[in-house]
Amino acid sequence: MSDIADSADARISLDLEFALNNMQRFPAVEPDLHCLFCDEPVGYRELFCDSDCRCDYEKEQKLLKIAGR
Numbered sequence: 001m002s003d004i005a006d007s008a009d010a011r012i013s014l015d016l017e018f019a020l021n022n023m024q025r026f027p028a029v030e031p032d033l034h035c036l037f038c039d040e041p042v043g044y045r046e047l048f049c050d051s052d053c054r055c056d057y058e059k060e061q062k063l064l065k066i067a068g069r
């Protein structure tokens with residue numbers, strides 16, 4: 001029984017760490033199970049369907065920031 005509790009704790013702290021990492025990288029964005037760039041469905045806690053979309057999204061955000069003001 002204690003094994004299950006232990007692994008649940010480990011799982012929660014991993015999730016927290018993951019969420020914090022994502023918050024630091026993408027402060028204004030919450031995962032909604034769709035790729036932020038192309039809207040393809042993605043897995044739980046995934047933000048992008050592949051690394052190309054992440055690169056393109058980051059590029060786009062940089063351009064938006066530059067063009068924003």
Ligand SMILES: [Zn+2]
Nearest residue numbers: 035038049053
């Ligand atoms: Zn995508």
